Amino acid sequence: MKKLINHPDDVVRESLEGFAAAHADLVRVTMSPATIVRVDAPVTGKVGILSGGGSGHEPLHGGFVGLGMLDAACPGAIFTSPTPDQMLEATRAVNGGAGVLYIIKNYTGDLMNFEMASDLARDEGIAVESVIIDDDVAVNDSLYTAGRRGVGLTVLAEKITGAAAEQRRSLPQVAALCRQVNAQGRSMGMALTSCTVPHVGHPMFELPDDEMEIGIGIHGEPGRRRVKLQPADAVAEMLMEPVMSDLGLKPGDDVLLFVNGMGGTPLTELYIVYRKAAEIAAKNGLKVTRSLVGPYITSLEMAGCSITLLKLTDDLTALWDAPVRTVGMRWGI
Amino acid sequence: MKKLINHPDDVVRESLEGFAAAHADLVRVTMSPATIVRVDAPVTGKVGILSGGGSGHEPLHGGFVGLGMLDAACPGAIFTSPTPDQMLEATRAVNGGAGVLYIIKNYTGDLMNFEMASDLARDEGIAVESVIIDDDVAVNDSLYTAGRRGVGLTVLAEKITGAAAEQRRSLPQVAALCRQVNAQGRSMGMALTSCTVPHVGHPMFELPDDEMEIGIGIHGEPGRRRVKLQPADAVAEMLMEPVMSDLGLKPGDDVLLFVNGMGGTPLTELYIVYRKAAEIAAKNGLKVTRSLVGPYITSLEMAGCSITLLKLTDDLTALWDAPVRTVGMRWGI
Amino acid sequence: MSNTVITLDEVVAWILAYARAISENRAMLTELDAAIGDGDHGANMDRGFKAVSAKLQAGGTDISQVLKTTGMTLLSTVGGASGPLYSTIFLQAAQACAGKTQLTLQDWIVMMDAAAKAVVARGKAAAGDKTMLDALIPAVQALKDAAVAGLSLADALRASAKAAEDGMEATLPLIARKGRASYLGERSAGHIDPGATSTYLLFKTAAAALAQPQVQARKW
Amino acid sequence: MSNTVITLDEVVAWILAYARAISENRAMLTELDAAIGDGDHGANMDRGFKAVSAKLQAGGTDISQVLKTTGMTLLSTVGGASGPLYSTIFLQAAQACAGKTQLTLQDWIVMMDAAAKAVVARGKAAAGDKTMLDALIPAVQALKDAAVAGLSLADALRASAKAAEDGMEATLPLIARKGRASYLGERSAGHIDPGATSTYLLFKTAAAALAQPQVQARKW
């Protein structure tokens, strides 16, 4: 295992310490329990936006804490949901009197831990609402399973709800908005290589040099199927088609096109995928009015990408454009 | 070779097309010759800041085109200096009457091509100055060799001179400032893995699982020496020590600490390196007043990092903080 | 001859023995989870039970309190799916034996039954979904069957360990419907579930710590 | 019997033959550059000479113009270190034969001498720095020596090809002082320089295209 780490047990703590040292202008970091909180939290009268999940997806979520996006993030161990006490501590820290929204990626562990945290927070009299992001069309949605995973759309949901909270929209409004984003966005991902969890010490799966995995999540797991390596244009087709058809987009729809890197894929390649994805969108009559390209929700050093489409409304577009000031996403301020 | 590309011959062009499609709000892209120009260029009365170099280092340079940083970038083939006609075209596009500064990384090819371009530009009556960035302490400086490479400091030089140009400082002033940055900054890098140039099709060098390269550049070349794999803290020491001693920093000096990812190394790991680097800086009495952590000048998908230290003055700090609006670096606007 | 009740010391010994078993089998649990999950189950459980061990080093004063401390510590140190679920097991068991200074087989059955039901409620999974429930539910059923059959406490504990083991092994061909393994769909078949394995270890160490003589050790 | 002058058609044939040689040896040049540079020399030269070939398909009307077109095309398509340097070779040669409709050995020597001097001026390298100059300088010297010795044009061209080959091979043990290979310091020793190799090919194809019969083909 080749990593710039000291000991697997110390990865999350030491990384968090480095993050805290580098970004004291934007965030306050506590170590036990581990939380990353916007430097000026709580903002009185503003809904607090809180998310969190396993580490290993950086810049998500800690890199999105700041004005116009998250008020706090709770980092778990690598690929492990954080614990209710982290969430409760962060909830207290960001509650400015208008309640707190939990944005939860749809994983059993995340759901259960956030559920327990919201029980504890409500016991303390804090209004809490939860919205579950489940945008991954690689996984069949079903009542009898854990359902779809939460992947790339999470980034967009955090940005958009964060902007709405800055406008002092109410907790029910912000939660409804977040559900709207979840309803209007879908994602699908693929991997050229696996990744190595420090504690495991070897790649999560072996992928021959001439094969790739289609339909992967963000936890180093293999995808839905393994296919022969294909050119970037074919990959873009394989990801765009299921996303578009699941969303049921119509010609003329405005969309945000997000090509996300899984960690180990250079920007050059992401733009090659973006190029084709934008072309496919145009061919289907979609208007790509907003774009995002880069590694925003990663799976350690995995090589690969995911594509997310979000159907935009004027409201969503304006919220997307609103100022944001975080380590991982910043504009307008 | 596992890459999200179509054909090695098309990598730079297709990536540029994707970049152009995604960022039409910030840049204008021409394809032959290939240039990336700030959308509102030329800015009348402002010195145009122009850089360029081989592709494969993204977001450098194209990702740094925009208000407060570069006016134009010329992307060459992967790891290959662009050509004089690209540079001339970009020079014309960004000359707002106050002349153009070329920021050149110290590589033989870049020097020669930029030299020919500046001859051509001067023939057309455009005032041009060139500053060579050569910050890599891994390479011995000598009159009898090509000298030091230009690496991480390039990012900081582009930001700082770009801000000065926005203030309407004159060409000689901006050039002098760029030389000052070059004099006050040093870098050193290391690699855990090699990288694969699409045209080569295999990694540039073979690195056993228990070894790393110290003193690498940004072109996939092996470093100055190969050593046993060591923990992140030891790596930080190995890079910080030569950088600090070459710069001759004194206790109490303000510095900008820049931990750069080579492409394949996740943010988590970069922050672990940053943590130790900041600790070493503090132990040596340095005040880290500004930080930058992330993949800003990369070597395709190489895993590894570099550390750059820039001794700050009040002027440099203010220029660093000034608004910047590019794809790869943005704040204050 | 085996005892007919479980004492405070035995409960503490059981939990400490389980912590050791987790630590020893950490790599194995990790590999199982790497195959169909995300490779953290060994680290998760070990982190949690190391913290529990540290808290229980001084022993305890009350069975319910020891179980509650265990549950609360797991809740704040494990995370993931296993954190809330194992925490639930211990918190429910704690609640079900509140005030008791020793536990009969009947008490144990009530505790484990409450625990299993709470895990179902929390995780919304069912038997056959390829989760820890596939070890937990048969283990509880075996305890009940043993009581009906009039078996001793020790034999009942051994029967539950055996049932948990069989349940764990029966997860091999299943297609996961809950937890991360469910994302793999049919590719999840052919692997034993990591959570069912750690649950088997829980009942195995219970039989070893609470019943004499020890059950035969599995080869891991 | 060999000719005593070089014609326009032969110059075009030489450049086209060189373009083919580059294309055939592209992978080899790339590997040489991957070892001590950045792995682009084969792609760089091939990109440039493919563009040159396209321009010269229709032949040419003037030797100097053909050489100038070649130099300008290389300048705008190659980049890197080799772009300006190879461009310089052709542009200088073009200048040195302006107005000539055929070239004598003496013309050829003047052209190649000017080219070599201009490469030194542009790249600021010297013989022994492990660059293309280590093939170029001996090749020019061999041309001069051949003229002094009264050799035929064909023999002189062959002698320059042989000298370029020897010069290329002599780069093997050198430690690079210029170009990217210099960053490797002592690790650059033990590899042949890619630019010296492409320069050898230039003189080899000159001997083949401009002199009869063909020189013995190297095994690549």
Ligand SMILES: Nc1ncnc2c1ncn2[C@@H]1O[C@H](COP(=O)(O)OP(=O)(O)O)[C@@H](O)[C@H]1O
């Ligand atoms: N809904 C559920 N109900 C019961 N057990 C579950 C459920 N989801 C997952 N599990 C159990 O949790 C185990 C995984 O635990 P762990 O790897 O620690 O957490 P995570 O899945 O969050 O990474 C699975 O092997 C399975 O036995």
Ligand SMILES: Nc1ncnc2c1ncn2[C@@H]1O[C@H](COP(=O)(O)OP(=O)(O)O)[C@@H](O)[C@H]1O
């Ligand atoms: N200063 C120089 N003078 C002469 N030749 C040089 C010089 N620097 C480099 N070269 C030649 O250029 C070759 C490399 O060309 P190429 O790989 O195409 O460009 P780059 O080095 O920019 O990647 C080297 O092998 C060497 O022969």
Ligand SMILES: [Mg+2]
């Ligand atoms: Mg997990």
Ligand SMILES: [Mg+2]
């Ligand atoms: Mg090059």
Ligand SMILES: [Mg+2]
């Ligand atoms: Mg797991």
Ligand SMILES: [Mg+2]
């Ligand atoms: Mg090269």
